[in-house]
Every structure is written in C-alpha cells, then in structure tokens.
C-alpha cells in the first residue's frame with residue numbers, strides 16, 4: 237500500500253519545513269514540495285504538525301512485581317501508546333537471581349510475541365552477574381539484538397546488584413559493544429529508612445517518599461558515573477529525578493565523560509505534595525518518588541542544556557485494588573504509575589505550548605534521542621527517506637482533557653485526571669500502516685514487531 241501525506245509541517249530533531257511525504261510499503265520513499273505521485277490513499281495535513289513516531293524507552297508491561305503483575309499487557313500497553321503517538325516502546329526483561337538471561341528472555345517473549353500492537357524492543361535487566369551471565373552478554377548483543385543492560389542499585393534482596401558485579405558487568409558490556417543503564421539509588425540507605433519508618437509505625441504513602449530522600453539518588457548516581465568512567469563503559473541513568481543526581485552527571489562532563497540521562501514526564505510535572513493526600517497518594521507511589529518543585533526546574537533546564545537526553549515514562553500501571561495491597565503499609569504498595577499514552581501530549585502541552593522547550597527539542601527527547609542512544613537510528617526516530625514510516629500527525633491547537641474514563645490504558649485511574657491539554661494526536665502511522673485515526677485503533681495485536689537493536693557507542 238502507498239500513502240501520501242500532503243501539506244504538513246514536518247518537524248524532526250533538527251529541521252522544520254513544509255513538504256509532502258510519499259510512503260511506499262513500510263518506509264518513507266520520497267519527501268518533497270508538491271509531490272505529484274499517485275498513492276492508494278492521501279491524507280491532508282494542512283495546519284498540522286508531522287513528526288516521527290514517539291519512542292518510550294522505559295515501560296513495564298505485564299511485569300511480575302511485588303506479588304502481582306503490572307496491569308497493561310503488551311497488547312493493551314502498546315495500543316494505548318499508539319493512541320498517544322508512541323509507536324515503539326522498550327520494555328525490560330528481568331533476570332531471576334539464580335537463573336539465566338536466556339530463560340528470562342524466553343519468558344518475556346512468550347508474553348509479548350503475537351500480542352504487541354506497536355513495535356517494541358527489550359532491555360535486559362541483569363540481577364545476578366556471574367560467570368554464566370557473563371557469557372550470555374555477547375549472545376544478547378550479537379544474536380538477540382539486545383544491547384542495553386539494566387542494573388538496580390536498589391531493591392535490596394530482590395533486584396539489586398553490588399558494586400563488584402556492576403564493575404564486572406560494565407567491563408563485559410563495554411567489550412561487547414553495549415551500554416549499562418541503571419536505577420541509581422542507594423539500596424542500603426533506602427532499606428534502612430523503610431525499616432526505621434515501619435518500626436516507628438509511620439506507614440502512609442508519605443513515608444515512601446521520606447524513605448528515598450534526594451541524597452540516596454545523588455550518591456548512587458555519582459558512584460555509578462565514577463564506575464562507568466573507570467571502566468570506560470557507555471552509561472545511561474534511567475528515571476533521573478533530582479538536582480543532586482543531575483549535578484553528578486554535570487560534573488562528569490568536565491572530564492569529557494558523557495553519561496546519558498533519562499527523566500520521566502511525571503518528574504517534570506508532578507511533585508511530592510501529592511503524597512500528603514493519605515492513601516490516595518498511592519497512585520503516585522513509584523521509585524524514585526516524585527520530588528520538589530526546584531527539581532522540576534532543574535530537569536527542564538537540564539533538557540535545554542543537553543544534560544537530560546530523553547523523556548520517558550517508566551509506565552508501570554497497577555489497578556487501585558492492587559495499590560490497596562499497601563493500604564496499611566507503604567512498603568507493600570506496588571511501585572508504578574500509568575503514563576504511556578499521555579507522555580507525548582503532556583510534554584507538548586506543558587513543554588512546547590507553555591514555552592519551556594522548542595519543537596525540535598521536543599522531537600529530540602521524545603523520538604530521536606531514544607532511537608540514537610539505543611541503536612535504532614535512522615530506522616526509527618526521524619522522518620527521512622528509507623526510515624520506517626512511523627509518523628504522527630498532530631493538531632497543535634486542539635484542546636482536550638485527560639481522564640481515566642477516556643484513556644486506553646488498562647488501569648482504573650489517571651495520574652493526570654482532569655488536566656486540560658493543548659495539542660492532540662490525530663493520526664498515527666506505524667511502518668506505513670494507519671494505526672490510529674479518528675480516535676480508533678485500526679491495527680490488531682500481533683502487528684507490533686520486535687526491533688533488534690545495533691551496538692552502541694555511548695556518543696550521539
């Protein structure tokens with residue numbers, strides 16, 4: 237099938253111009269002014285912005301965690317992502333301690349294959365680095381196309397690895413052409429503070445926040461950055477939330493070390509005052525927790541300074557009844573919040589429309605950088621001849637309201653209930669197919685493909 241998008245304003249990470257786009261099959265065939273080609277279908281994009289499909293490199297779909305599963309499957313999660321203009325997601329495979337990476341990958345494949353509506357890839361979370369795991373790193377990079385390895389410096393006793401394992405992993409991943417990513421918070425300190433608050437009978441969601449103060453993130457981020465510098469391993473910090481942690485990254489630039497930074501939409505827009513709402517605060521219980529207003533300003537500035545490279549979501553939804561598992565004890569609230577569908581529209585409305593970031597910066601942090609940093613560029617993350625025709629047609633002026641009553645995520649609340657936004661996703665193409673149009677999803681589960689990724693250099 238061929239498709240012609242006429243009269244749109246095309247925005248990429250570094251350009252902004254009016255042109256038509258001719259798509260033949262899955263990829264962009266021609267871009268030019270007033271194209272006179274015959275296509276099976278034409279879309280008039282007059283007055284609309286046309287940008288690359290969004291890439292959310294941090295989601296947890298159908299993930300076993302804290303005795304339950306996150307409530308979006310690969311089907312419902314990737315479909316909701318498409319409604320919000322995100323065409324590719326990167327999910328996390330979690331190794332079980334004492335088991336192999338291959339076993340974990342087989343488990344995740346069994347849940348994702350044939351179910352995903354949108355395109356997806358995997359990061360491999362290494363929770364047990366040993367001689368066997370070490371041999372599997374090469375297999376993941378060379379054979380499976382999985383080139384990023386996630387580590388946890390927190391969740392002691394479950395997912396956390398120690399610094400000895402971290403250094404060993406970094407050396408091997410560097411050798412194989414991959415990147416180490418990290419949940420950088422000090423697991424021992426947090427473990428101590430959780431126990432202390434529980435012993436004192438301080439059990440409301442507010443104490444989730446108070447058990448993970450800024451210093452726990454700043455300290456771990458600095459340690460991670462130093463270990464990455466020592467080993468020479470390409471490095472990436474997921475869901476960075478605060479000034480102290482960003483300062484560690486800023487300091488590293490003085491020795492010409494580049495550490496990639498991802499923040500998530502909620503850390504730019506929400507703050508810790510939400511935890512004062514008694515149990516309702518559980519809706520925003522996530523790790524790291526929401527921070528202070530001053531941290532939001534630091535993160536917006538970090539985007540414009542090129543220190544924060546990506547805005548993701550850490551989408552990990554739980555139904556309110558799942559959140560209730562922690563009604564009497566904050567440490568039992570499943571961690572996570574839904575945002576996969578809202579990221580692109582929230583970032584546009586709060587970032588571009590309110591004048592905090594430029595349109596090009598918007599595309600860079602939501603679409604292009606995730607593709608570049610994680611080895612999918614230029615197939616994904618841009619609009620160019622030969623690239624996958626993953627395209628969003630966006631009305632920059634339409635106003636609408638976010639609500640659990642109208643969203644497509646499989647979760648019974650919205651973290652942004654009633655928020656009034658300017659700018660709405662109208663039509664979404666995934667590999668040349670119309671995936672979303674007139675608020676309807678036109679492709680089925682199984683359409684989403686696993687995207688094998690290339691080796692990475694740690695530079696963009």
Ligand SMILES: [Zn+2]
Nearest residue numbers: 294296550552
């Ligand atoms: Zn996460």
